[in-house]
Amino acid sequence: MYRRVGKPSSGWANPATALFASRIGLSYKARTRDLTFAFSKDVLNMYDHYAAIGAVDAAEKETVETLFEECGKLCTQQLFPLYQSGDVEGCKRHPVDGTVTTPKGFKEAYRSVVEGGWAGICGPREFGGLEMPQSIGVATKEMIGTANWAFLGYPGLTAGAVSTIDAWGSEVLKQAYFPKLTTGEWTGTMCMTEPHCGTDLGQCRTKAEPFLPAAAAAVSDASAADQHHHPISPYRLHGTKIFITGGDHDLAENIVHVVLAKLPDAPPGTKGLSLFLVPKFLTKFDGTLDTTRKNVNCARAESKMGMAASATCQLEFENSIGYLIGEPHSGMKAMFTFMNEARIGAAIQGVCHAELAFQNALAYARERKSLRGLSGTKEPEAVADAIIHHPNVRHNILFCKAIAEGGRLMCLDLARMVDLINTAKSDEERHKFTEEAGFYTPIAKALLTELGLEAASCGVQVFGGHGYIKGNGMEQILRDARIGTLYEGTTGVQALDFIGRKVLKSKTREPAKFAARVAAVAKPFVMKSGDIGKCSRQLMRLSLQWRFGVGALYLNAAKDKESVGSASQDVLMFAGYITLGYYWLRMAIAAQKQIDAGKDVDGFYLAKVTTCKFYFDRILPRATAHYDMMMLPATSLMKTDQTKWDM
Structure with missing residues (x-):
């Protein structure tokens, strides 16, 4: 877990900070159990979904779970060990021929990805791919991205190129380029x-x-x-x-x-x-x-x-x-075929950084001793209590967990919608699913990259000064996460697209469908007691507030065009927090069912319910602030004379 620094006989280089200044960087464990839970009948019910769309291989639960386990091994054994070393070495361009070399170990790792079939997991079978549904690809992409996000860009964008050429390219062009692109050889x-x-x-x-x-x-x-x-x-x-x-x-x-x-x-x-x-x-x-x-x-x-x-x-x-x-x-x-796939990929990035920050902040907080718990000593045999006992530290860690696990479900469900687009039996059906996925894509991209960045910052905060020091790894997660809000259209661009095309100009009533979808999950439990009932009532109120807010947006836009732009990001984030609450409530309901059946032998399901409660208590209230701001006129933004700003 730790290493000595300096000469072998010198002991710890700095006794005051040795245990934590000299950690061997980050650690990572593939969250295959969380994927199994997400795919289960009571959550996303993915195996019935695969059977319905004719994805025979994916419909076999044992096949998919084996695939996840194998992907997890690839990530932990080959990709994650290159995460920090790759950051230190970086990519280098040859000054003469312009060729770029990747860090040590990347070639071998990429060869393993190609030979294992991971690059072509969703590619056409006739060209060497496995032709798995996009939702399977998203699950493996998230594991690979958490292990080494910088590495994922190479095979990840290749998959987008394949999808684009498949949708729009000629058969001749496919025959010429697909065999090597699908497998990842190119x-x-x-x-x-x-x-x-x-x-x-x-x-x-x-x-x-x-x-x-x-x-x-x-x-x-x-x-x-x-x-x-x-x-x-x-x-x-x-x-x-x-x-x-x-x-x-x-x-x-x-x-x-x-x-x-x-x-x-x-x-x-x-x-x-x-x-x-x-x-x-x-x-x-x-x-x-x-x-x-x-x-x-x-x-x-x-x-x-x-x-x-x-x-x-x-x-x-x-x-x-x-x-x-x-x-x-x-x-x-x-x-747009490529861009939409890349936007989902950017949303996954937010999940990846939140997950890696969570795992390492939790491990550190369990080990680091500092002060005593406010309610009394928790570890009397130690010089101080582990910082996991302090409420603010727990808040930071639970924030990371809430974003990673809720965001994971959001991305998987969005990918499920893409599965439906890809297997639609008519143009009318394809258009319906495309509009649905189109509504949720900017929500996922913007919300999860913004909150993934915040989660990375929370991870640094848990480490304190050690989080700011290179080598411990937390500052790298934060640096890597920053690009997510800029990739594939900034948060502001996503917000303008959302409020314009997906809300005010929606021809398929997606905003109303969104409210109905949220209410359908919450309504059966609003009269229940306990945490599930309280969360359901809170979410139900927000769904009604969303309906009212959209109506007000129409009226505001008619009176003042600038109000659309000034409200856009708050509208998007308001919808985002509701969406994440919707997925957390679904997980909590499914987890409570397992608890009531006496199947929670190790506390996995209880952790889902308590994290849901944390999200609703400590994160979801932000939605109300966004609602208040999106209702404001554009006056303070657009009526202020920018020529006086620097005075």
Whole structure:
């Protein structure tokens, strides 16, 4: 558990702080039992869900639980040991050829992921994938991400590229690229942002021009173009993309970039964007890669606040050959497949950081001795009581636990909705499930990344000064968590999308359905006594408040357009806290059922009920403050003269 520092004969380097200043970093245990509980009949009832959508392999409980156990072994034995060392070493770009190298051990770990089939767990079976439902993929992704979030970006974005090409690419393009992408032998990226624009992709300047190999004599590098196999008519891309996760690395022999660009006849704005597949290396006619010339160059690898082991690159497209995905000028529509999957991935990130902070804060608090309990000595044989006995410390740890376990269920249920989209039997059914998932995606992404960041900070707080010191690992979790609220659209962007498209302009009455869904869980228990009854009444009141609040938003928006923007983040967080309460109440009801049946032999289910009570007592009241703020006019934001702010 601990190590000596300094010379072997010198004992502890600093006797006053030795036990805690010299810890061997972080620890991690895969939470497979929590997944088993989440998948059970009384919670998400996933096995009946899998049977209903025809996912035969996933419908076997024993198969899925074995898969989780094996994934847990991969995470604890190979991926987690690289978490802190990868942060220290980071990624490095070669100054001459631009190639990025990942930290020591990442190549071997990635090879294990590929050989174990984890990269292609949800990929098409015909191309080497296991074709498991997305909800299975989300469960394994969360374990991998908690073990080593920086590592997950490499196979994680590849899965998004596969989903996008599968939904919008031609059969010829799939045949050419799917076999290697699905298995993870090649990796994929998402290329949207440019130096002059972030969220406002209508400003995109990357150009794509048609290019036919038959006309190669007209270009300077005709010989290079002629020796390559082009599955469909190619284009030449010119431009710069920044902040590309996994944009270059040494884990796979090829990297396939999914790139937004504009054709010569493109209309202005986002309606003029098209989507292209652009490989780092082109394929020759004999099927081998032409590694003598890069089709895409890495100009820069960013030095970042956190996520040092994740290669974030600036890519240069200079006469880079690419292939159209989908129809011309329909790039944003196609890219939303990738973006929505990435947003769910970002939500998972919040869960991962909360979980890792929880596990390590709890272990530390059980060991660290400081002061005596306010209600009396708890460990008379020790010099002081363990800090786990102090209420504020318990609050920080329970906050992490509440966000990790409630967020886990939220992400799994959102992935269940994606399963329904992917297996829908009609366009009408697919549209229904898409609208439902679309409502919950910005909630999950924004709420869980914000609260995951706060949980990481709570973990540092439990460690006190030791949490601020590098090597103990807690400050790394906090640094790594910070990007989550920025990934795939900041919290503010998610809020504008939510209040605009998902609330005020919803054509399928998703806000009303949301309130009804929450009420359906709470209503049967509002007359019950005890914690379940109290939590149900609290949640029922909030669902009614949500209904009233949405109506008020319509009226406010009609009178003052700025009120929409000023209320947006509070609306999103208000909905988020209610949603997390909804999932905690579902878990508490299921856990209480097991307790009443005499099946809680080790206190697992009691911990669910008590954590639910903590969430409703200590976290959910924040929803009321967000409600009060979302009802305010925009006056204090928009009527204040910004030219006077610096006076």
